[in-house]
Amino acid sequence: MQELLLSYLPILIFLALVVGMSVVFMAASYxxxxxxxxxxxxxxxECGFTPFADARSQFDVRFYLVALLFIIFxxxxxxxFPWAITLGDLGAFGFWSMFVFLLILTVxxxxxxxxxALEWE
Amino acid sequence: MVLQEITFYLFSxxxxxxxxxxxxxxxxVHSVLFxxxxxxxxxxxxxxxxxxxxxxxxxxxxxxAVAVLFLFVVMMLDINYVExxxxxxxxxxxxxxxxxxxxxxxxxxxxxxxxxxxxxGATGAPIPPLSEMTNTEALGQVLYTRYIYLFQAxxxxxxxxxxxxxxxxxxxRGGVRRQSIARQVARxxxxxxxxxxxxxxxxx
Numbered sequence: 001m002q003e004l005l006l007s008y009l010p011i012l013i014f015l016a017l018v019v020g021m022s023v024v025f026m027a028a029s030y031x032x033x034x035x036x037x038x039x040x041x042x043x044x045x046e047c048g049f050t051p052f053a054d055a056r057s058q059f060d061v062r063f064y065l066v067a068l069l070f071i072i073f074x075x076x077x078x079x080x081f082p083w084a085i086t087l088g089d090l091g092a093f094g095f096w097s098m099f100v101f102l103l104i105l106t107v108x109x110x111x112x113x114x115x116x117a118l119e120w121e
Numbered sequence: 122m123v124l125q126e127i128t129f130y131l132f133s134x135x136x137x138x139x140x141x142x143x144x145x146x147x148x149x150v151h152s153v154l155f156x157x158x159x160x161x162x163x164x165x166x167x168x169x170x171x172x173x174x175x176x177x178x179x180x181x182x183x184x185x186a187v188a189v190l191f192l193f194v195v196m197m198l199d200i201n202y203v204e205x206x207x208x209x210x211x212x213x214x215x216x217x218x219x220x221x222x223x224x225x226x227x228x229x230x231x232x233x234x235x236x237x238x239x240x241x242g243a244t245g246a247p248i249p250p251l252s253e254m255t256n257t258e259a260l261g262q263v264l265y266t267r268y269i270y271l272f273q274a275x276x277x278x279x280x281x282x283x284x285x286x287x288x289x290x291x292x293x294r295g296g297v298r299r300q301s302i303a304r305q306v307a308r309x310x311x312x313x314x315x316x317x318x319x320x321x322x323x324x325x
Contacts, residue, residue: 004251005125008168012128061290064193068286071186072279078178079275082261094265097272104276108283117287119299 065117076105125169132165149195157188174257 083090083098112118135158142155160183167176233240249259264272317325 004171004173005169009124059196061197061292064190064197065286065290067186067190067193068290069283071182071190072283072286074182074186075279078182079264079272081177082174082257083265084261085255086258086261086265089262090265093269097265097269101273101276104273104280105283108280111284112287115287115291116293117291 069112069117072105072108076102129166129169132162132169135159136162136166150192153188153191153195156191157184160184160188171251172256174255174260 079101080098083094087095139155139158139162143152143159146152146155160179164176164179164184167173167179248256254262319325
């Protein structure tokens with residue numbers, strides 16, 4: 001347990017360093033720089049002209065579909081990690097159990113392909 | 122050991138604070154960003170208890186995918202934030218009820234630890250100590266063989282989610298000219314080009 005945590009100690013040190021440095025940068029620019037804010041400076045930059053609308057605009061639901069399909073395959077890959085490192089001990093049963101799992105998801109993948117969900121119009 | 126405790130309290134404090142900010146932030150996009158911060162700190166807590174695999178999944182799936190999905194939802198909905206704020210008191214009772222149920226569940230889970238301490242270790246597949254094998258390995262040892270039905274059921278759930286997402290969001294749009302690479306490649310010269318004799322002085 002201790003060894004495991006010690007192996008993560010460098011990450012913790014880096015994290016503390018990153019937080020510390022970003023605080024220093026923000027504070028330095030807040031205190032050291034001369035600040036004269038006006039509307040033109042504070043507004044979002046849009047290639048030179050004044051912005052028409054809020055940056056948050058509605059977009060097509062198909063982006064959502066792409067993200068959702070990404071999550072599903074992400075989870076599929078998450079199942080592959082423990083399987084990959086224990087494959088030597090699992091034997092044929094564990095090997096084929098993963099293949100059935102992958103086959104089920106391939107059915108979904110073929111459906112999605114044939115349905116045209118991956119195509120961009 | 123002291124460092125471990127300091128990190129634990131630090132991570133927990135940030136989780137609670139960002140959890141409060143998720144519901145208190147005025148801008149929903151900021152709420153999602155605080156949610157991502159909470160996820161990261163939860164991953165830190167998982168590492169502190171030795172659950173490396175869960176921490177990794179937390180970062181990959183929750184931060185990498187679920188948070189992006191939440192951002193998409195926030196971006197996609199056309200909501201009036203001022204109007205949304207006004208309904209806060211109407212939703213307070215049901216929110217309080219759900220919070221209360223969660224609290225009771227937590228009390229039950231922690232209560233068994235104190236009421237009957239002997240049942241804590243009596244799980245179906247006890248976790249081997251970290252000195253013997255890593256967390257991910259311990260999971261792999263039982264997930265694909267001993268718990269195969271649950272594993273396959275999760276595959277089915279993913280399949281249903283995939284089909285459901287496609288059925289709900291896929292819209293065929295008419296009048297779209299698609300590129301057909303097969304047709305382009307299969308096209309031959311004699312289909313596309315015609316050679317005509319042109320007599321001088323007259324057109325075709």
